[in-house]
Amino acid sequence: MNTATKTSHIGRKISRIRELRGMKQEALAAELGISQQSVSSLEQSEHIEDEKLEKVAKVLGVSKEAIENFSEEKVINFFNNFNDNSFSNSQGTFAATNCTFNPLDKLVQAYEEKERLYERLLQAEKEKVAYLEKLSDKN
Known part of the structure; x- marks a missing residue:
């Protein structure tokens, strides 16, 4: 499937961010006040209501937009560019400050x-x- 036509699967993005944060489904479920099975079902969902997405984002410590715009490529680029103390995003390039x-x-x-x-x-x-x-x- 062409990446231009590939749909944005919000549940996979939530799952990947959760994994990158070192959080288990059980921990996310406890923070959201739902069962682990509900988190599993949430992570299999292609679309999620904005209100629920806001709650998940808050628990994961990211913005709703960060989840919506998440991509493995951006994460890899961030860490590859981290060594030169700068990174790029849609707003431009930022230099990390040194002490x-x-x-x-x-x-x-x-x-x-x-x-x-x-x-x-x-x-x-x-x-x-x-x-x-x-x-x-x-x-």
Whole structure:
């Protein structure tokens, strides 16, 4: 059959996305509040109502459109292009961002902030003690 005339089988797409997410039919069924047999039947369906598709998409952690537009070829292309830190989709090419800061700098900043907070706490405690001593001297 020619791929141009091949129909979009939504159930197979759901099944494949579920498998790629490492989810069993039983887990999907439990999340949807249906039986495993119902999930099996759902995955054999060529078409699914929008409302049910939205629920399945939410459980799988993808959008309804991601399920509708899913193809093995796009997944393979994504992972093949992943090594060059970019990927393409219908909106264009996107570059994956690399870490632009030194983690050690962030650690030093966090330590310095902790020191500043400690100094403020210590100063507040000193002021409290001085106030209490002043009150006790009056008595």
